[in-house]
Amino acid sequence: MPLTTPGPTLGVVGGGQLGRMLAEAAAPLGVDVVVSDPTPDAPAAPVARDQVVGDFDDEETVRELADRADFLTFEIELADPDLLERIAAETGTPVHPDPDTLRTIEDKLVQKRRLAEAGVPVPEFRAVDTAAELRAACEELGYPAMLKARMGGYDGRGNLPVGSPDDVEDAFAEIVDAAQGGSQDEPAGVAMVEEMVDFERELAVMGCQGAVEHGDGAADGTDAAPERDTFPVTETVHREEILRETLSPTRADEAVNERAREVALDVLDVMEGRGVYGIELFETADGEILLNEIAPRPHNSGHWTIEGCHTSQFEQHVRAVTGRPLGDTGRRAPTVSANILGGGESRRAATLHGEASIFETPRAHLHWYGKREVYRLRKMGHVTLVGEDHDAPADLLSTVASVRDDLSFAE
C-alpha cells in the first residue's frame, strides 16, 4: 500500500478519548481519521479530519463513515455488530476487529462461555434469568457474588455485588431495571453472576492481532495465522470498579506475568480480526490467572504505552486495522499512569485547577481529553509518568498519584 495524501482513511465509530488518541497516533503515519459520535465537537473532532454527527448505531451515520473510509473500526462496544457487518458487506469497506468478535464480547455471558470453551481460565459463572436462579447460583458460588448485566456495562456500570441472601431480590430487580430501562418485559437473557474473585491484584494485557501471515512451510496456507503480540503486562488499580492507576512493570512475580501473557495469547486465539484488545485479568492469592473481561479496542489500561513503549497501543491499532505490520511492543522504561476523574456532584463545564503540578513534574505527561463537561467519575484525562530503569514502579505510582490528587474541578 503506497503512501499518498490524502492517505488511507480510517473511519472510527466513537469520537471519545480513544478516538482522539487514535487520531493523534494516526497522523504521523499519514492515516486520515474520520470519527462518528452523537455529541457534536466530540473529543476526537479537533484532531481528526472530520466528525460525522450521529448515534453509534445509526445506519445513515455508519454508512457515511463507511463511504468515506478505507477501513472501519470502533472505539466503543456500543457499536452495533449487525449494522457494521451489513454495511461492510454492502460498501466493501472492511471492519476490524470482526463484528462477530464484538458480538461475542458485548454479551458478557456469551463472552465467558466462549472463552471457557476455549480453555481460558475464567471465574465460575452462571446465567441467571430470574431472582430464584440468582439465589440458587449464589448458594453455589458463595456470597458475596458479582451480578452483571450481560449487555451494555462499562466502567463498572452494570456490575453489582450481592453480599448476602437478603440482597438477592433487590440486586436482581436493579440489574433488570438498568438493563431494560424500566420496561416490564420478560427479563430473560439479562444477567449473569460470577464468583467474587478474592484477587491478589488486577493485571491487564493489551494483545494485538495483525493481518494474516503465511508460515514459511505453508504453500497450502495450512499454517497461516495472524501476526500476534502482546504489550508488557500492566498492573491496574481500581476503586469503585473504575480504573485509577496503572503500573508497568507490575509488582507481581515474573512467573505470574508470564502466565498472564500466556492467557492473553489464548484469548487472542478466540478473537477474530485485526486490532488491539484490552484483556483484564485477576491474579488470585495462589498466583493463578483468571480472565475478567475483554474490550475489542484500545483500553485505558494501555494508555501508558504512548510514552512507555516503542509503539503505543493506538499506533498498533492503526497499524493492524490498516494492514501494516505490528510495531515493537517493548517497554522503554518503567511507566505509570493515573486517571483524572471528574469530582463533585453536578454536571458542569469542565475547569481543571492544579494542572501546574503536572507540568512541573519532570517526565510527567498530560493527556487531556477535551471534554466540555465534567461529572463525578467521568474520565477527563490522564497523567503518565516515565521513570528511569532503576525506578521502582511503586515509587513512580506514589508520585503520579500525588500529582493527580492535586487536581480539582471548579464547582
Next chain:
Amino acid sequence: MPLTTPGPTLGVVGGGQLGRMLAEAAAPLGVDVVVSDPTPDAPAAPVARDQVVGDFDDEETVRELADRADFLTFEIELADPDLLERIAAETGTPVHPDPDTLRTIEDKLVQKRRLAEAGVPVPEFRAVDTAAELRAACEELGYPAMLKARMGGYDGRGNLPVGSPDDVEDAFAEIVDAAQGGSQDEPAGVAMVEEMVDFERELAVMGCQGAVEHGDGAADGTDAAPERDTFPVTETVHREEILRETLSPTRADEAVNERAREVALDVLDVMEGRGVYGIELFETADGEILLNEIAPRPHNSGHWTIEGCHTSQFEQHVRAVTGRPLGDTGRRAPTVSANILGGGESRRAATLHGEASIFETPRAHLHWYGKREVYRLRKMGHVTLVGEDHDAPADLLSTVASVRDDLSFAE
C-alpha cells in the same frame, strides 16, 4: 491557567509540517491549534482545529488568527514581524517569539552582526551591495566563499558558493535576481558573503526559552530571567545544503558538545521571547564552534526529539508559548533520523513506494507530512530510529538511511 475545553488556542502562522507536528503535540496538552496558510488543506489542517486560508503576511488572515487565538506563534520565517507586532498590540494577543527576534533573524546580515556583537563566534562575513564589493570581500576571505541573500533563504535556497574570481559577477547577479525576483531596482542591502568554513562536522542545538522567572533573591526583579534550556546536541548531515540525517548523541568529542551547548546558551541571551530556536553550528577542524544560522522556531534538526527525548521540541514550543514551564529535555536513548525528500524532476501527486520497510524495521517511526504534491528535494516526511543505550549512532544512521533509501516516489 486552569485547563478548560476548548482549551487555550494557539494561532500558528504557517501550516506546513512544523505546524502539523505542533498540532500533534498540542492536542494531549489540551491546547487547540488554528493555523494560517495560503494552501487550502495544508499539512497541518487535518490535525488542527481549523485553518485560516491566506498568505503569511496577509493582514486580514493574521488578524483573524489573532482574534481566534490566545497566543500567536509562527513556524516559518516568511511571517511578517511588523504585521505581527502591530496586530499583537491591537488585539492584545501576545506573539512568541518576539517579532523583533524574527526581524533580527530574517535578515542574515543583521542576525550575524547582532550575534558577533554579543560575542557569539561566527564565521568572518561582509555586507556586499555590489559585485565589486563582493570581489573585494572574497579577496579578503579567500575563495571559495559563501554568498548569501540577506532575506528569504531557507533549505539552502539563497546560498551560492563563489569558487573563484571568475564566478563573482554571475554569482552576484544571480543572488540579486533571486532576491528581487528580476526587478531592476538598486541592489543595496541584498547580500552578504561569508568565509567558507572548512568544518569537521555540522551540529545543531535546539534551545528553548520559557516565561520570565524571578530569582529567589530578587524582590526587586533584578535577577529575573527567562527559564532556559537546551536539548542534547544533534549532529546534522547535509547534502546540497539540505538536511538529510541527524544523529544524537553526536560523533563529536564531549568537550565539543559542551562548547556547542555554551554557544547555544549565548545565542539565547540575544533572543527575545518564548519558544524553541534551532541553532545550527559548525565544528571546525580544530574543535572550535562557529554559529551558522538560527531559526526562531522548531527545526528539522530537532525532529528526532519526538521519540528521542522526554519532551519533544514541539511540545516544548507549545509549553513555552502558552506560558507553561519547560519540560525535561533529556535524551531517552540514542536516536537518528533521515528525511524523506522528493525525487524526480516533475511536480506531481505524491505517491510513496517502499514504505513497508519503515513499518518492518523495529523502533523506526514514520512521520508523513501530508503534502499532496512532490517535487525534487521537497521535504515530504522523515523516519526516526530509536536505538538502545549501547547502540552506536553511526550504526543506527546506516540502518535508517538504508530504510529511507528504499523509498521512492512514483513518476
